Amino acid sequence: RKEVEQDPGPFNVPEGATVAFNCTYSNSASQSFFWYRQDCRKEPKLLMSVYSSGNEDGRFTAQLNRASQYISLLIRDSKLSDSATYLCVVNGVAGGTSYGKLTFGQGTILTVHP
């Protein structure tokens, strides 16, 4: 089983739509969680961190369910510029063995069309 699993999509949605991405992780001891965005042939960039209480940044809402080992990202009122690959990311396990490691899902491709 992969450490971080995402539905690869692709998701094709019209402008203004609401779209949700899901992600599961296998290591229950994982400490921190993130969503990164990656444009075609570009580097990944941090979109937002994910907290247990849920957090929102403008049109983006991230949620974490530790019991289910499940992370989600909701994008409201999609824009053409939201078209990208969205990567679910989990960081290392406390204890010193994986402090440097971010584990990425394979990414979910989103295309927003006019």
Place this chain on the structure above:
Amino acid sequence: DTGVSQDPRHKITKRGQNVTFRCDPISEHNRLYWYRQTLGQGPEFLTYFQNEAQLEKSRLLSDRFSAERPKGSFSTLEIQRTEQGDSAMYLCASSLGHGLAGTGNTIYFGEGSWLTVV
């Protein structure tokens, strides 16, 4: 530009040749990471440095791969006797901090070095 810088951006090499990539992290960032990304996949962790010390290496980093960060500033990733399976984008990233990667310290990626082995 004060971001993470990688060189070369693109490299085409023949199978069996050696290649070296260089990464210049953001100034004063004590952590430096190397990742590899193939088409349709997310980045995969290779190794990371805290200052000049290489603290973790992935099993993906075979004997043909070696990374250094001699003075705790720039880093090099060398691949010896390249194979076609080494074709990928090699991403360098840096951050400032001592805790879990990404916690309380944003990890910034460079634009990547694309390797094609023919």
